Structure formats: C-alpha cells, structure tokens
Amino acid sequence: MLRLLSTLLLLLATLPATAAEEGGRVPLPVIDSGTAEQCVEPVEFMRRNHMELILHQRDETVYRGIRTKQQSLRNCINCHAVDAAGQPVSLDDPQHFCVSCHRYAAVKIDCFQCHSGTPEEGVPGVVGARAWSRGLAMESAR
Amino acid sequence: MSEQPIDRYRRRLLGGAVAAGTLTLAPGVFLHRIAEAKTDAEPVTSIVRWGLLVDTGKCSDCTACVDACREEHGWHGHDRPRSDAQWIRKVELRDRSTGRRVSLPMMCQHCAEPPCVDVCPTGASFKRADGIVLVDKHICIGCRYCMMACPYKARSFVHEDLTDQKPHSPRGKGTVESCTLCVHRVDAGQQPACVEACAQDGGGALLFGDLNDPRSAIHQALATFPSTQVRADLGLDLGVRYRGL
C-alpha cells in the first residue's frame, strides 16, 4: 500500500520535474550527497527505497534493540543534513537534504515531529561523519 | 560501584568490541559500565531482565535523578504543571499513624505484566524481551488508554509541538511517553542516567542490573534484603523494587 502510494507520488513528482527542466518554474531539490561515495546502496536504489530501509531498521531498533548504525535514521542525518562545507543544516532550511526533496515530491513525512533532523553534536561535518559512520559500520560488523 | 555485575553478554561475547568513545562522555566524566554491551547487531533477549532497586534509606530530598532524566531526554516542560511531562518524579510519603517520612523516585515500574501493554489498542505499548516497557511512538495514536490503565501515573502525554529533541530520545506531540529505563544507554552497556546521577550527586540509592542474573549486584541485594513492589497486590511483577518502605 505504502509502496503503491509512494510510486504514485513519485510518478506525480516527475511531472513538474520535466516542467522545471524546461521552464524552471519549480526549483529542483538540492540532492547534494557530497562525494560520490556509496554508504548504503547505490543512489538509484536509495532514491526509491530509502523509506523501506528506514522503516525496517526502525522496527528492528524499537522492538529488538538492534542498533546497527548503517541504516539508522540518525546516521542518515549525521551525513546528509550538512551543507557543502560540512556545516549542519536545520530542518527550517529549504536546503536540508530530506526537506528539499520531500517538498519537491510533495511527500509529507512526520519523522521529524519526533526525531532530530540535525546531525548529532560532535559529529564533525560530512567528511568526518562519513569516516565516523564507516568506523562504526566496520565495528558492528566485527 | 566497584562490584560491577558482569553481564551475561560479556560472558557470551568475550572480546565483543565496543567503541572506546562511549567510555568517556566528556573530559572527566567517567561512565560506570555495568557490562560490555551486546553488539549493535544482536537483538535483546529474555535471558536478561533489567531492573532497578531503590534504597529509600539512601534517598534524600535531592532531585538528582529527576534532573538527570530531564536533561537526558529533554522533557523540559512549558511551565504548565498539569500537562507537562514527568518521566520520573520525587514522591514524599508520610505514614499516617507514625508520621515516618520517606522520599523516593517514582517512574515506570517496568511491569512483567504491564496493564498499559494489555490495554493499548494498536500494540504501541510493548515490553521488550529484556523487560523494558516502551511506547512505539510510530504507531501510538494518542488515545491515552494506557494512562488510564497505569497504576503508577508513570506516563505523560505530549500536549504541544516539540523542537530540538535529543537525537537518542525522540518525542513528539500527540503521543504518550514514559521512562525508557534509558534503553539507548542500556543497549550501549551503560547505566540509566538517573542511576548514574544518583551515584554521583545523590545518595547512591539506585542500583541497576539484571534481575535474572544470580551474580548481579541487584539480584544479590534482592536475595539478601527485604524489598517491596509498589501495589504488589496488583500482581504485576515489577522491574523496579524499593527497599526500606
């Protein structure tokens, strides 16, 4: 059901995308994921399926206490919610990684009613965060 | 805190790596480790049952546990005492016949048979395998039936929009919340914030550990001294026990 809905919304979202490319009426989302380095899955897969991964991880964490970092929302935020200079971007900023695309696609999410949308303190920007999360991923794989 | 109980995970997972960074929170603040944590990828099991023993003899008028909890989870409130959340509160008791006074912290008692879990229509209130009672705020509809059912007034309803939540403690308008026994810390092999604060700034009245493990300090304390469960008549088999009531 959710999948169907999101597919539908994605389809809808492609309509203004073409319009924007031609006329530039609708600003394109800021999808700057930093370097082309892959953290979880290829970009194409992530664009369509990130919510499935997050949803799965959500239940694993809440009910079973599984706290692997790689697919956790916190980890997504730590790396993605930063600007090109590696500085944290807040949810109020239209440049926020999640916000900009979700606004563009008109998909309303309620994650951030409860969850923090900015990187954790002490996670030093995008490059540092990458290294940090890689370290954690390796560590939990051990 | 010299006789740290050895968690069963440790025995099973000798050499299980834990990030060294979790050992120190800030310069000079040492986290008492009760155990090597389970690895992140490992699910919690019912081999463990987390519990808390409150020694009311060591509990004074201070609010170190409450302050630490508020700080840890960010339930700062909006100066509206009736609707502001309280995950843990200090309760003052006075015996009607003798006048004896007791002060103690009251919070979610992490029942083995939690009424909140029984009444929750969606299953958002649930008990983890290791005995920690939680709210899955993703499917909580905010009906507040659990608050009606809880004998301990342990739960609060979030009455307004929140911002700047702690990354490790998501909270949001329209859902019900309560003490999580600092599940995020416990999973990382640390003690709940209240326990740590009580040891540091309070009377050291709180003892956290695995009720099931005969070698744990809490198990041994419960085996040695008499202790009480609040409203034991309800038969809920509480994870939080009190000494000196």
Added chain:
Amino acid sequence: MRTRFLEVDTSKGYLLLLGLLGALLAAGLGAAWIMEHHGHHVTGMDNQIVWGLPHVFAVFLIVAASGALNVASIGSVFGKMPYKPLARLSGLLAIALLAGGLMILVLDLGRPDRLIVAMTTYNFKSIFAWNIFLYNGFFLIVAAYLWTLMDRTVSEHAGRVGLFAFVWRLILTTGTGSIFGFLIAREAYDAAIMAPLFIALSLVYGKAIFILVATGLFRGTGRELDTSLLSRLRVLLGTFIAAALLLTAAQHLTNLYAAEHLAAEMLILRDGGSITQAFWIGQILLGSLLPMWLLLNPAFRGNCGALLAACVLVILGGLATMYVTIIGGQSVPLELFPGMEISSSFFDGEVIHYAPSLPELGLGLGGGALALLVVLVGVRVLPFLPDALPSSAAADD
C-alpha cells in the same frame, strides 16, 4: 393496512435545521483543528485527567447508539408488530449516533492522522481494540439489517439479521462498559458491573433519543403519528431507568462496603464538588427520578409533553452520568502507598479538578450534530420514514 415509506421533503424548516446542524458540525471540526494544531494543552485535559469532555459526549453517543437500535429489535426479534414501521428509523439513528460518537473519539486522539493504524494494527488483548472491531462490525451489520428491511427481495432474512444485530449490540455495549471495567488500578472503575450497567444505560439513552427524534421528524414533516405507540415506549423507558438505577445503586453500595474503595466513593457521593452535584442532581434527580415520575405516573399517561420532557431529562442526566463516570473516576487519586500520605510535583494524592475548555465542548456538540445530520440526510434520500403512523397501524398486534 400496509405502511408506505417516503422520503421527507426539503421544506424551509428542513433546510434551516440542516444549516444549523451543519454550522454546529463545522464548529466542532474547527475545535478539533485547534486541538490538533496547538496540541491538547489548549484543552482542559492534562496528564491527570486524560479523558475529558469529548469522551463524555463520545461514550454517551456510542452507548446511546446501541440502545437506539432497540426499537427495531423489539419489532423483529421480539415480534411486536406495531414497532415494525419504526425499525428503519431505529437502525438509521443507531448508525448516526455511533458515527457521531466515533467522530469525537477519533478527532480527540493525539494522532488522528493515524486512524489507519488504529484500523489495521490490533492488539487483541486490548478491549479497546475489540471495541474498534465491534464498532466497525456494528456499522456493517446494521447496514445489512436496514437493507433487509428496505429491500423486499431480501426481506426474508430480516429476522435473522435483526437477531444478529441485537446480539452484536449487546456485545458492543459490554465492550464499551468494559473499557472502564478493565482498569485495575482505578478504584471508581475496575468492576464487572460496568458492562451490565452500560447495557441498561444504553437502553435508556437510545430510547429517549429515539422518541425525541421520531416525534420531531413526524411532526416536522406533517406526518400523522399515533401517540399511543409512543406511550407504549413510556413504560418500557421507565422500567429501563429503574433497572439502570438499581445497577448504579449496586455499584456504589458495593464500593461503600469495601474499605479500600471508601475514599473514592466519598469523593463522588459527598466531597467531590461539581462531580457530586453532577451525580445527585444530574444523574439521580434530573436524569432518573424525575423522568421516572413523568413516565410512570398514571396522571401523565397520554401526555405527550411529559413524555418528551422525560426524554430530554434522560439525555441531560445521561451526560451527567458519563461526566461522573469518566471525569469523576479519574479525579480520584490513585492509591500508590496505602496508609501513607503522598505528595509530589505530579499531583500524587490530590483530587484533580477538571475545567473543560470551549474546544472540547465544541467537539462534543459537533459529534451530536453529525449524528442528527446523518439522520436528516438519511430520511431525505432514502425512505426511512413511514408516511403516516395512524392508530390503525398500531392496533394490529
């Protein structure tokens, strides 16, 4: 004589009433929007009184809904012919009242946007989850029942479906009562008597609302209505009030006898301020004794005004009863440490006083407006109402 059923006409009065109720419903929806937008801190509810005025209205309407079906049940389950022409209206009213009650309940949720979660994720140990199931089933079964009543090709099933609906409604009210009966820690509840008490109350409220709505619709649309038929309901209503009163007395006397419940009882019966007033004046005097006198006193037999006045009193008394049950029950302090005085920053040991807010009242009234709107629209678009109910129709049983 065969009863003819006809849709009502769109008269000026009809439209006026429609507009009035529509405005009330809009106000209710607006109130709900305010509550959701700002959060529940704009209401009188808080962490001490977690269910407030919306629940008073919602539970009243839901309880009344199952009772409203009773007129149809008397006709098809108990075979009383004179009531049969009113069965359709009875079913419609039952659905309408339930819809109104559920609207309030859903819009008062902390997360009404997650209604889909409530409908798809069930914890079957929860009586609340069972209630969701029972409510949805009630809609379906009563709709099917109405179908058998209104479509001649399936009318042979009316008896069986009617019986099923009757059993379902008894289970439904048992479930509603048990929402309170299953609360182990609350001294004012936690009693099996809540279920039968709610069944008795449902018969009272449902019947009173039905008499008022039926009379209003017949008179308002110029339909002939034999008052002797309604007079038959008067004795029944009076008897149900007596039954509910008996169960209420049993509930409170049992609690008074048990020392552990004494404090809770005293709060409701003697020391509770507005709760105590709502109990003695609202629930007992205006809601039970006075209507019983109006209904059962031979001097008022055939006096339609007395009957209608009794029905209005019953509804007001019903709301008072729900107030005492829901608010009163929560204002009783939880006994955490028997024998000890307790105090804390979280109002432990204190009697909680609840002051309802305007949005809560608006939402509650909005739910009632929705119920009446459903009836009004229903009788306009489908033939729910007999074109007349003269005494001849009533005489053939």
